Amino acid sequence: MRSRLTARSARLFLAAVAVTALAATTTACGPEGVDAAANATSSSTESPDTGGNGGSSATDGSGSSTSDSGSGSGSGESKSSASSGSTDKTDSGDGGKSGYGQSCGTNDLDFTVTSESQAGGYFLVTAKAKSGITCYLDINTPSVSFGSGADGVASPVGQGGEDPIKLTGSTAAYAGVNPKTTNRDSGKEFENVIIGVSEEDPNPAELKLPDTATVDKPIVTGWATNPANSVPIIV
DSSP: OHHHHHHHHHHHHHHHHHHHHHHHHHHHHHHHHHHHHHHHHHHHHHHHHHHHHHHHHHHHHHHHHHHHHHHHHHHHHHHHHHHHHHTOOTTOTTTTOOOSSEEOOGGGEEEEEEEEOGGGOEEEEEEEEOTTOOEEEOSSSOEEESSSSGGGBOEEOSSOOOSOEEEOTTOEEEEEEESBOOOSSOOEEEEEEEEESSTTOSSOEEEEEEEEEEEBSOEEOOOBSSGGGGOOOOO
16 A cells, blocks of 8 residues: 555656646747747848838839939920020121122121222222122112211212122122312321211221322212223213
């Protein structure tokens, strides 16, 4: 009887030891399980963050694309404005007078003055249209004066007078000016002559004379295409 009790007591003791060991094992595993769960949770949390960053990057990329698109639009507007500006012809080299059939203005022409010996001496005025301009000398006698006084204005004479004369390229018109038609020892000296296509021309040209001129009752011929027809003679 005693032997059975002893054996039973031994079994209960072993069972108690086993329960205690099992509890200790469970307690020891608990924190590790918690840490593992925490790590798993952390990994799970970081994964959405990564996805969030990806979303943010995508958003930034969209914003950058939108900004680039706006810049492209602005650049397009600038080119359109520049293209429009390039069609403006108000600053053309011919002063805005590039048409055909127009009357010549003084600023449409280039003038030269040479000294000639015929008929006691006179000045030959040569007029040509500036590059790119075609125009007509509708008024057949130029306006010529020495200085600003009335006594320096040249009177027209009968030579020349072809009407109208078309000037373009190398085509030239000629007029002869005699600064002194009197025999008296009088007159004023001038180094320049003022020439306009008409008395009303607002922009006459002032040209340097090849020689100093003594002026007393000057005369001027009409325009001619042949310089031989531009010798000033009182008729």
